[in-house]
Amino acid sequence: MNRPPSTFVAVFCTKEVVIAAIALVGIGLHLILRFGPGAIDTVLGFPAHAVPLFVALAGGVPLLLGLARHLARREFSADLLAGVSIVTSAVLGEYLAGTLVVLMLSGGQALEAYAVRRASFALEALARRMPSRAHRKQDGAVTEIPLESVAVGDLLVVFPHETCPVDAVVAEGHSTMDESYLTGEPYVLSKVVGSAVLSGAINGNGALTIRAEKTAVDSRYAKIMQVMRESEQRRPALRRLGDQIGAVYTPLAVALALIAWAASGEAQRFLAVLVVATPCPLLIGIPVAIIGSVSLAARRGIIIKDPAVLEKIDTCRTAIFDKTGTLTYGHPELTEVLPGDGFTRDEVLAAVASLERYSRHPLATATIAAAGKTGLKLADAAEVSERPGEGLRGTIGGRAVQVTSRKKLVAQSPTFAATLPPLSGGLECVAQIDGQYGATFRYRDEPRAEGKAFIGHLKPHHGFDRVLLVSGDRESEVRYLAEKVGITEVRAGQSPEQKLALVREETKKAGTVFLGDGINDAPALTAATVGIAFGQGSDVTAEAAGAVILESSLERVDELLHIGKRMRAIALQTAIGGMALSLIGMLLAAGGYLPPVAGAVAQEVIDVGAVLNALRASLTPRVLTDFKTTR
Structure with missing residues (x-):
């Protein structure tokens, strides 16, 4: 590479x-x-x-x-x-x-x-962390090969404190990995058999044998470098x-x-x-x-990736906000655990929290924190799987545990529809234990304290004519936040494709500022006149944005507008x-x-x-x- x-x-x-x-x-x-x-x-x-x-x-x-x-x-x-x-x-x-x-x-x-x-x-410094060679394990022997020679399905050994060379799944061993450079989340995640690992993550104290799921050119790190090269070539x-x-x-x-x-x-x-x-x-x-x-923006914790942002931002007349992590803190808290028949709250919470230690999902941290406050003892997982569309699966203490959404659980087993509690206005997930309905977990991501003042500040002080709240979450949750911060135009249940279409349509009418922090915001960030990402989001989001706010603060967004x-x-x-x-x-x-x-x-x-x-x-x-x- x-x-x-x-x-x-x-x-x-x-x-x-x-x-x-x-x-x-x-x-x-x-x-x-x-x-x-x-x-x-x-x-x-x-x-x-x-x-x-x-x-x-x-x-x-x-x-x-x-x-x-x-x-x-x-x-x-x-x-x-x-x-x-x-x-x-x-x-x-x-x-x-x-x-x-x-x-x-x-x-x-x-x-x-x-x-x-x-x-x-900053992106160049990140790119220089990528290894140029990998350790392939074949017929019991470990040989060093160029990174470009890694093929899908190859078994690779990642030694302690090395950087993971490709996106892969753990085949043998137990360790931890620091993925903060990639995800923005300052957490070290445990890795066991079945755990997904990302290229560019730094291994902990244990050696891992991983099975490559992507080649080097298709892995997460390669995507960062590809965007870098394209941005340099594009004037x-x-x-x-x-x-x-x-x-x-x-x-x-x-x-x-x-x-x-x-x-x-x-x-x-x-x-x-x-x-x-x-x-x-x-x-x-x-x-x-x-x-x-x-330079001034950098001293204020604002990285200007596309300097044209500074020329365009004062001409924009429509502001579009994603919900989670931008107008909210992005750190939901577990508010309720509704156990199913035959299960207790602590029993299900301990099992799910034990499994969530191996997940990067935003709700995982809230579940683990709630278990810690209760003083529950967490167990190690025998195996873990978190593939798209399947939710989080694993074996905890000999029991099969699955964490997924209400919609996916009902689609998987329609009989559960009558068992589940009614929908609420917040976020939720549901858990299965040994094929039985275990519990519904409810969460709430509170609005930022300064959110209402910031939204009220946009029109009179920065000349915005319209302010929209766009989210993939349910209508009730999005409306709840919109009322809290004073936004009247709401688009709920939006897929990344729908967000992209909306931003393109609004950009044709007037210049748009889009603020987001998740991977699903990346297309909209690219399409907006000015895309602003919070630094706690993903690397893909940061690449798509024209400006990155390192500290998740609406006050910094206001400073960017003034700069x-x-x-x-x-x-x-x-x-x-x-x-x-x-x-x-x-x-x-x-x-x-x-x-x-x-x-x-x-x-x-x-x-x-x-x-x-x-x-x-x-x-x-x-x-x-x-x-x-x-x-």
Whole structure:
């Protein structure tokens, strides 16, 4: 499995950084050769001081090819002005001016690449934990093989404290595994024969023999890396705001340059206007504002995976929330155990809690905690199975125990329908012991204390027109939460496919923010204008989201909304203010008062001002959120 390059190599050895370095060195050599002592006059008949600039301009050819591809697709963005300026300066022999523009353009693109790479640093660190080899057990012998050679059905040995290489099922042995890197849940789970194990989980003190259920490329870790590679190859719309402004600014600048040329008859004025017009407040200022906001968000425990989130979030007008783990704490508590005939509460609770120790289901923790409060002694399982559609099965103390849903139990044995207690408004599961109805377990996941204030805060303070609650849970449970937090629009019983369809439909009408934390939220997170995931959810969810809130807190969500709004305001100030100054310079250049090189220097001064203003986005404001004051 290919590992990503180190962060240093990925950030500082990109095409854009190399081109910027060549331009910077070229300008430096030019100044030394032209003004330094003992300067060389000519090289192969050319002025010596111009040679470094030839090289620097040649280094900008990849940038021009990229701009040509955009032009072929009829994408007219602000950086096209920079491309026209580079070509014109080369034709007119204004090599220094052209090299300065190459430096500006490549510098802005390098900053953009840096923002993207910084956002994916945590994922790279996670990917580096993946082993490159596995220990295959065959005919009683253990041999080391490349990870790519693992086949479905292979028996593999995972030694103590090693990382599990593929998704598999335990065939022999007993140990524990830390899956917190994958699930976000800070628990160490016991593993016995029949337990499922995930690639990337860290083994405990015991050796395990596992049977591979997926190859390395299909396992959980490989999915993370695949999403990483796709996200790196997909250019995020970092300059979406800049491109929108540039769509108006670019033709205006070109028209003014053509008028200056036609009126004066001097091609130099055409170049001078374009050099001053080069929209570096867009090419550099906006990426700097984005990087600063990404840094500020990271200090607040908010990971911005797609920097375009910061541009889009303030334009969204519909907020859609999943229920469990977002507006609730995601930690349901066991409120009732209703035993069946022939069973006692403690008997069933002890058996089910013993089995739930081997499950990652959200209700498992609540069951184990309830058994612990009661002081019940839990037993080890002889074997465990938790396959989709079958619920959780295992053998506890020689008895067959199954934990599943009411719907699945009735479908499996219709006679149980009359035995089960009536539905309530909360969450539930049912248990079978030796084929007999054992008990119904009822749970309640309470709303977050700040939920009602946060929902009431969205419309007046962030401009949302609609707020929806969407969940796969039953209507009664979803309505209960909606009333508690003040949401009137509810969609209950929604499958992942239905959530996805709903988000797509709402996104067509207006920009959408979707907040979720479960694997079933991943498709909706991807389809939303802005997808926000709580960090306690799954790795798949975090991959699908544009922003990840490491601390499950609605206050952090409010901070993200404010950071995005502030970033957009600073970016607009930087862009419009910088271009207003550029417009003054363009008029001076059109009148012949600014030659190309002087225009390039003037543009650099404007750039410094734009960058300094954009850097404000990285500073923590006195008030980052006004959410607390509304509680």
